[in-house]
Amino acid sequence: MAVAQQVIIVTGAGGGMGKAIIENQLVQGNIVIALDLTVASLADLAQDSLQTYEVNILQEESIQEIFHEVYTKYGRIDGLVNALGIAQAATPIEEVTMADWNRLMDVNVKSLFISTKAIVPYMKERKKGSIITIASVSAVRPRPGLQAYIASKGAAESFSRGLAIELATHQIRVNTIHPGPADTQMLSQFTADGADAEQTKHNVFIQSVPLGRLVDPTDIAGAVNYLLSDAASIVTGTTLHVDGGRGL
């Protein structure tokens, strides 16, 4: 029996992980709705099952309008993958400004409140849904100088767990993925001011992964696909480490 086509929304769609998640979901035969500040990187994936929106996730009204448009068009929204985020360059706390702190909390945490709040009514209506947030292993295995980023990722995981218990009776599953250091453009942005990003990548990040390599965006896409699928129909409120053992 053919599996019904699902409708999956991905935020941070134009980023390294976002794009890999979308490619994977298109191969599964699903319809993907891609949201990012810019979606230029997705140009080579153009096809009927991919719909893109250039939007700031912090614009709550725009997000509500987009989700309404999607639900009206397809009559279903099966999955939300929160893959957006911004990094923090390693900085001693005395040098972190309130503006830095607020920006990290807005993009990495407030955005989750906005996208999740907007999607839940549609999932409740169909008594089915899977919400996945990409947090970070740094929430439980911190590095110096990343205090605001780490706090934002801890909040992301707690938010998911809180929603998992709240939404379970509606058959909406909510899970978190903790990637280890991953091979995307974001990685170099964690480098302290004045340090060499390429050297840090090899001497700090790769060295810190017991399995000996960076996480590939396709590793995350595979984990997302599992959590979206019926193979994970009894999995909620969990955090899946895709980190090469970095969290150990």
Ligand SMILES: NC(=O)c1ccc[n+]([C@@H]2O[C@H](COP(=O)([O-])OP(=O)(O)OC[C@H]3O[C@@H](n4cnc5c(N)ncnc54)[C@H](O)[C@@H]3O)[C@@H](O)[C@H]2O)c1
């Ligand atoms: N790369 C790593 O080493 C690493 C490790 C652990 C966790 N993560 C997390 O994984 C997720 C994906 O990261 P990535 O490596 O693909 O980074 P990336 O920088 O390639 O992608 C992030 C995307 O989020 C988008 N974005 C940022 N603010 C936005 C906003 N307000 N509205 C809409 N889109 C916005 C950016 O435009 C970008 O395309 C992030 O949450 C990140 O914190 C990354």
